[in-house]
Amino acid sequence: MSDARKYVDQWLRDAHAMEKQAESILEGQVSRIKNYPELAERMQAHLEETISQRKRLEACIERRGISTSGVKDVSAKFTAMMQNLGGVFAGDEVVKGVLASYAFEAMEIASYRILAEAAMAEGDFETAQLCKEICQEEEAMADWLKEHMPRITTAFLGHAASENADAKR
């Protein structure tokens, strides 16, 4: 097996684990956001996109005949790092959630850019195309977060005076 092929296999498994993690983080965030309808709506849309990304990766992994036996181990590595991103933050969780989501998107964008290039080097253009496609979806999400960050911050500061923790979410 060529080195490129070996690494593409490994990185596809990593990407799959990353999307599974994204799915549970987004589910948690969507369920807790209460006063930011625009953010909740965009997060919900990205959750659906993320589920579709995971499925497209699964089809790709199956097409390449990659053994999925290692998937659990890789997933565990990501879990520890990402749990903090999905957790409940004291008081300012909406703002921290946006910050963490933006950081997560940056990691996803980098992962798919690297994967697309490696798949091209290997000569698997179908995988390269898939990774470029997913990368564009992550970039759109990152752009949305970047654009809406100031507005969400302002809204948060408006809610921050409230003693009720729910009002800040």
Ligand SMILES: [Fe+2]
């Ligand atoms: Fe994703």
